[in-house]
Amino acid sequence: MSVLLSIVYLIATVTFVVGLNKLGHPETAKNGNLIAAGGMGLAIVGTIFLHDLQVPTIIYVLIGLAILVGSILGYIIAIKVEMTKMPELVSLFNGFGGASAMLIGLVEFSKNADNTMQATTIVSGIIIGAITFSGSLIAWGKLNGSLKSVVKIPQYNSINNLFFLGVIVLAVYMIATGVHNPFLLYGLLAGGLIYGILFVLPIGGADMPVVISLLNSLTGIAAAITGVLYNNMVMLVGGILVGSAGIILTIVMCKAMNRTLASVIFGSFTVNNAAEGVNKALGTIKSTTASDTAIMMNYASNVIIVPGYGLAVAQAQHVIHELEQLLVKKGVNVKYAIHPVAGRMPGHMNVLLAESNVDYDLLIEMEDINPQFNNADVVLVVGANDVVNPAAHNDPSSPIYGMPILDVENAKHIVVNKRSMNAGYAGIENELFYNSKTSMLFGDAKAALTALVSELKNM
Amino acid sequence: MDLLITFIENNINIIYILILSTFVGIEVIKSIPAVLHTPLMSGANALSGVVIVGAILVMLHANPEDYLALTLGFLAVVLGILNVVGGFAVTHRMLQMFKKKK
Numbered sequence: 001m002s003v004l005l006s007i008v009y010l011i012a013t014v015t016f017v018v019g020l021n022k023l024g025h026p027e028t029a030k031n032g033n034l035i036a037a038g039g040m041g042l043a044i045v046g047t048i049f050l051h052d053l054q055v056p057t058i059i060y061v062l063i064g065l066a067i068l069v070g071s072i073l074g075y076i077i078a079i080k081v082e083m084t085k086m087p088e089l090v091s092l093f094n095g096f097g098g099a100s101a102m103l104i105g106l107v108e109f110s111k112n113a114d115n116t117m118q119a120t121t122i123v124s125g126i127i128i129g130a131i132t133f134s135g136s137l138i139a140w141g142k143l144n145g146s147l148k149s150v151v152k153i154p155q156y157n158s159i160n161n162l163f164f165l166g167v168i169v170l171a172v173y174m175i176a177t178g179v180h181n182p183f184l185l186y187g188l189l190a191g192g193l194i195y196g197i198l199f200v201l202p203i204g205g206a207d208m209p210v211v212i213s214l215l216n217s218l219t220g221i222a223a224a225i226t227g228v229l230y231n232n233m234v235m236l237v238g239g240i241l242v243g244s245a246g247i248i249l250t251i252v253m254c255k256a257m258n259r260t261l262a263s264v265i266f267g268s269f270t271v272n273n274a275a276e277g278v279n280k281a282l283g284t285i286k287s288t289t290a291s292d293t294a295i296m297m298n299y300a301s302n303v304i305i306v307p308g309y310g311l312a313v314a315q316a317q318h319v320i321h322e323l324e325q326l327l328v329k330k331g332v333n334v335k336y337a338i339h340p341v342a343g344r345m346p347g348h349m350n351v352l353l354a355e356s357n358v359d360y361d362l363l364i365e366m367e368d369i370n371p372q373f374n375n376a377d378v379v380l381v382v383g384a385n386d387v388v389n390p391a392a393h394n395d396p397s398s399p400i401y402g403m404p405i406l407d408v409e410n411a412k413h414i415v416v417n418k419r420s421m422n423a424g425y426a427g428i429e430n431e432l433f434y435n436s437k438t439s440m441l442f443g444d445a446k447a448a449l450t451a452l453v454s455e456l457k458n459m
Numbered sequence: 460m461d462l463l464i465t466f467i468e469n470n471i472n473i474i475y476i477l478i479l480s481t482f483v484g485i486e487v488i489k490s491i492p493a494v495l496h497t498p499l500m501s502g503a504n505a506l507s508g509v510v511i512v513g514a515i516l517v518m519l520h521a522n523p524e525d526y527l528a529l530t531l532g533f534l535a536v537v538l539g540i541l542n543v544v545g546g547f548a549v550t551h552r553m554l555q556m557f558k559k560k561k
Contacts, residue, residue, distance in 0.1 A: 074542070241483065244482075
């Protein structure tokens with residue numbers, strides 16, 4: 001490797017660290033992303049041109065073609081996708097990265113698996129790459145709704161773990177014996193791919209962001225392993241950064257949902273039979289209309305809006321901004337309360353609201369907004385459910401008991417917009433809906449908010 | 460045991476880098492506001508596309524007659540760059556929305 005290339009890799013590595021660091025602060029995030037992207041471009045160009053190999057022109061042409069095709073495709077997908085579809089897109093891109101690592105391993109195994117060290121890196125690269133590839137595709141399918149069924153087979157986890165153990169045994173056998181048998185190699189590949197599917201398939205929709213983050217971390221580890229194989233520092237450090245950052249992000253997400261990583265992976269919510277009988281004792285539901293809600297909000301001085309995924313599904317992020325502006329014009333103090341896991345992944349709601357130009361300063365995080373509910377005249381809950389369920393505070397038998405929630409019940413009036421009385425992701429009743437201060441505004445979020453806006457305009 | 464000791468001897472630099480980078484990754488992410496989790500995940504995802512460097516190396520080392528290696532390498536480059544370009548582009552698109560209104 002030329003000295004120049006080493007320096008290029010060093011610069012790229014530094015940009016990764018700086019970029020990732022800047023991505024963590026709202027003011028510098030955009031620059032951080034650009035810095036890391038620049039470093040990546042530098043590393044790619046350097047890899048292509050700064051080497052001392054004799055490479056025929058046709059190879060350069062092929063590399064150029066591959067980069068051109070992939071860049072155009074990636075750019076188009078990134079520009080075209082709707083912001084509500086962000087989680088599945090991240091998952092899809094992540095799957096591509098995993099597939100890339102897997103393919104590299106396949107090529108290198110037939111050429112370079114000469115010693116134990118190399119064989120180990122190649123074999124683990126193939127397995128991890130394959131798992132992230134198929135797992136990410138399943139996560140993508142589940143999030144965009146094309147894969148619905150949650151598989152429930154007794155002893156599913158044991159079968160799963162046994163299967164994974166089998167894959168590991170095969171891998172160890174291949175490394176230890178050093179056999180270059182293509183049949184075993186493709187068996188290993190198939191094993192990794194199948195395990196990726198088995199691993200993600202039973203995990204429920206609400207836990208999907210955690211899984212995506214975990215798979216993201218795995219892709220980083222696959223990249224790092226490939227870096228060890230080539231003794232390539234930029235791949236090694238870049239991969240490890242993503243790997244460790246991804247694990248931390250996964251844990252942070254789990255904490256926000258009051259779930260342990262193990263419970264996400266090994267068991268979906270257990271349906272609590274004890275809680276079922278209580279439903280009837282919860283009281284009655286009070287339903288309201290757009291005009292009544294409009295009057296209530298018109299004369300309020302403090303309104304807090306709690307947006308949830310229902311808002312995103314209905315594409316109502318622009319209407320809610322219109323509602324907010326209208327209220328502000330009428331002298332109402334409006335804020336948004338953002339639960340850490342509102343939307344489909346942490347921060348997703350912020351992106352959606354930012355898309356419709358909602359002022360960043362109006363988005364208040366949970367810890368800061370919770371004390372303010374006492375002063376709120378009206379809280380408007382749009383398409384959120386589990387994040388405002390008081391059972392998290394006062395029902396130890398509830399599966400979400402202990403999850404931090406938004407204390408909307410402290411407000412004077414609560415208006416909940418929901419399509420129907422169906423339970424939320426966690427599949428549990430919400431006693432907030434039966435609260436005497438609560439009125440339900442049934443309907444699709446967009447339709448209901450549009451009606452609300454036109455009622456307010458007439459006042 | 461001997462194998463392990465030789466392994467450590469031969470790869471001590473890599474081990475250092477591995478451990479230190481892990482800490483850097485953890486420290487950098489630890490105190491990030493929830494607002495930025497989605498863009499951050501997307502940005503980190505783009506970074507994991509660094510695997511494309513390996514894909515390019517596969518192509519550079521491939522024998523022009525070895526069609527299997529060339530095909531797999533080609534696919535690996537396409538998928539890797541998709542991850543990189545798509546990932547950074549979509550992160551940029553997201554972050555652009557976080558403009559402060561005056």
